[in-house]
Amino acid sequence: MIRTSGLTKRVSTSEGELTILEDVDLHIENGERVAIVGASGSGKSTLLGLMAGLDTATSGEIWLHGRQLSAMDEEQRALLRAQAVGFVFQTFQLLPSLTALENVMLPIELKGDAGAGAGEKARGLLDRVGLADRWHHYPNQLSGGEQQRVAIARAFATNAPILFADEPTGNLDTATGGKVIDILFELNREFDTTLVLVTHDERLAHQCDRMIKLAAGRIAGEESSVEAVHA
Amino acid sequence: MPEASSLHSLFTVAWRLMWRDWRGGELRLLFFALVLAVTSVTGIALFTDRLERALLLESANMLAADRVLHSPEPPPAEINAEAVRRGFRTASTLSFTSMAFSDTGNMLVAAKAVSDAYPLRGEVITTMEPFTRGAPVGHGPPPGEVWLESRVLPALDLAVGDRVFVGETELTLGAVIIAEPDRGQGGIVDNAGPRLMLHMDDVAATNVIQLGSRVSYRSLFSHDDFDRLDEFEQWVRDRFEGNYYIRDVREESEEVAEALDRAEGYLLLGSLFAVLLAGLAIALGARRYSERHYDYVAILKTLGCTSRRISSIYLLIQLQLAAMAVLLGSGLGYLVHEGILRALRASLQVDLPPPGAQPYLVGAMTAFVCLLAFALPPLLALRETPPLRVLRKDLTQTRFSDRIPYAFGIAGSIFLILWYSQDLVLTSLLVLGVAGTGLLLSLVSLLFLASSGSAGMKAGNAWKLAMTAVRRRRRQNVLQVMVFAVTIMSLLILGLLRTDLIADWQAQLPEDTPNLFMMNVTGAQVQDIEAFFAENEVDANAFYPLVSARVRTVNGADPEPAEEALDGEGGGSLLENNQLEPADTADAAAGSGESADGEGRRVRGRLSRRQVTWSNELPPDNRITLGEWWGDASRPGFVSIDEEYADWLDLEIGDILEFEINQQFVSAEIASFRSVRWDNMQPNFFIIFSPGTIDHLGATFLSTVRLETGQKLLLNDLIRQFPTIVVVEIDALIEQIQTIISQVTSALELIFALVLVAGALVLLACVSASLDERFHENAILRTLGAGRKLILSSLLIEFSFIGAVAGVIATLGAEGGLFYLQEQVFEQEFQLHYWVWLAGPALGTAIIAALGINSTRKVVHTSPLTVLRRVI
């Protein structure tokens, strides 16, 4: 469960204070798939970062996985991330010096579950995203779509109950993006994770249970996807 | 999660990241810098450790022992007994002047009786035929035998096996003596005349030693453990409260002491520079490495890695790296020092004691300190990277990384300097100097770089591109210029210092250094002797009158010598060591005479009699430091004083000194102070009068001459014609000093080479540190249509410009540093090196441009796509 109330983010720039998010209240249930949509610069990534505990709010409250983020320091938030959160980013964010397999194993090892189990699990996941035979390749030997699939495998490696995705298809062509999204949704269903998906792709947003519209840092509206309800 | 498995997994991650970074080449520079630091420190420590021993051993040959005790009467038996108790090897010698008779003639000889164990160090070289090469033997003559120097044989018409009479006893000529290790040592009785060596047991029978005879006892001590020698020295000092001194070669010979001191100073400086340069390379490598790892850390953080664990991971990587660097560096350090020693071994001819563990420890410690000071701060600063960076690339942290690393680096450098030099004063001076220079240099380089913009505008495209780049990267470039400048400066300083030191040593003992001192020459003999040498085509040097004088009063009051200067022990010249030797020997005559003892040591007995002279001309190697030299327009009644002596008595120009000379009192006004070069083996004087002041008080004369080996027989004629003069040969001493100096010289060269490698590494590190950005920028430029040639020439201009600025700054810094080092530490006279003012900037430009172009060639030959595809 994710909940925010009165969430506000301001940054000071050379031209004075800039309000990126203002008074955002939202509620995301366990297992729910929510799309955050809005124009470029509307504050989507900022909101995602705040909810995931990658950044701190100027004011307002955030609850993530039953914990209040504003009461935690960066170290505690990191531990919470290790337990409960997985990420997929627009720019993939794989470690370039590690192979696909090692990238997927990394969060498991960081959690302290090193050993043979980690390798097996990572291989299984790579198999699921269709890269079983590419496990020993480095990121720069993989195409963008393949890199993103590795990133998805990594996001599910620790069975995190919540998955944040920031424009996972933003760097991919439509066809590849579609495939990547299919895999993401498939694994999401399989692991029964909460999914928060930032996108400006309306079609993609409609595949989610719910769509939250951001405009200039405020919630401009919500709609439930009929399509998803019937799925 | 269980702690153990968590640690294990941390280790796995750290190991894997390190291994992969290594493969990618990112860690290699850092690693090599660490290896270099360990290698140079271990190598130099091993080398100095063993070289110091080797040089001491070699120079011990000059004494025929490690330590020597002089005395005019037999030393207390207790000293020898204690030495034996302590496991020392001991021997004794007794020198006296005597006549040797053959059936056909007689000759004044410098007799030396030696015990069985003589010599403890070095070898006596003997032969059966005079004037042949001879072979080394490890002992002196057995009882019943005498050994004679070559030139005695023709003079007395002797051959090996003939009878020789010394005093009341008859001995057999057993061998011809070509060389003895401690020939240059001792007082005038050791050196007045050709050598006659006999066994200690035969001395009594000769009956030449009577009460009041001029004799000189020397007790020789030797031990392989250098610390034990020092302990023994201390024991004698405590036990006899200054009545007896044990001396080592440094106290016996200023030339050797200075060569060793300077060599040690240079080695220290060399290892300091090597480590600091390696430290710089480490810092640059670590910085670059950490810059490349911001993204890693951000990703790791989104994956739930806490800052603590990030620190642990990078700490582990560094420790693994350091462990490997220590292993490899120690090995390489051993090889380096082995190589150096092998090169030297031919001339050393001694088996060196194996090195201890200390040098390895020092090397490992250095790696650790370097890491702590130079590498860890930027790496630990990584932990501050905000995880949000995965969403916004431009986010970095500046809170920690910008200033702390410098503070750490500076603290680390200070610690290293202090640790190596063990000298707080030197350290603080060096630190202040470097800080001042650094500040000045950064200002200068900032100015230079700031002015670059306008200069470039009119020029062509590549020029414009380069200058814009220079300006745009001004901040990094100031850093880069500083690093280049410091590196080139270090190399210039060490290179020039090395050249100057070697030149100085060569000047100290030039080819035509006189090897013969003539003393006790009467005024009437001067012309005849000059005529004698002219006849035989030998260049004689000037004759100095010698009178023994004592300072009675200063401005009518008792002289008050400074306390601390009197602390010196040992003391007196080689000739004055011989306390029975009356005033007719000279400070001057000592050749290495006064110079035989160091600064403080020289002072002892200054208030007692000094050999003084008068002259119209300033002796060579003397320099007036205050007041004026009288020159040809001299008037009687003036005196010129050695500046240290003047300091010691707190004298001023214009003071009136009253001297006692031959029971008469003479006053003179101080006209000038001089600096005197005591190590040049020439006649030197504390006190010089203007002509006419003391001429009437009865003087003997002293002069020096150089006799080539082939002219040595002239000595016999000289002595036959002028039987009253005293002739002292110092060939052996000169030769031994030259040997030591040449060894020290090769040591300097090797250290310099090592520092050169360190410098090269820094330059490389610095160039590659700026590569990443250039890569990206130039890839973009190329996608925008810029040609390779344009980019290459723009890079060439940019690097040349940076190199030139660095070269100018380095030259400035090097001359400043040298001024300080030479005047304060190495006691040399500083002179500007004009050619460096051209060579420095030229060198900077050439090296940096070449290095830069070489490493950035990749920039233009990698396809832009590859560069741009390197996401993250």
Ligand SMILES: Nc1ncnc2c1ncn2[C@@H]1O[C@H](COP(=O)(O)OP(=O)(O)OP(=O)(O)O)[C@@H](O)[C@H]1O
């Ligand atoms: N640290 C910051 N300093 C200044 N401005 C910021 C900062 N972070 C975000 N912004 C600004 O806040 C606004 C929202 O940024 P955000 O990245 O959340 O937008 P977004 O909705 O994700 O846009 P896009 O769809 O283009 O990714 C932008 O105008 C951005 O420039």
Ligand SMILES: [Mg+2]
């Ligand atoms: Mg965004």
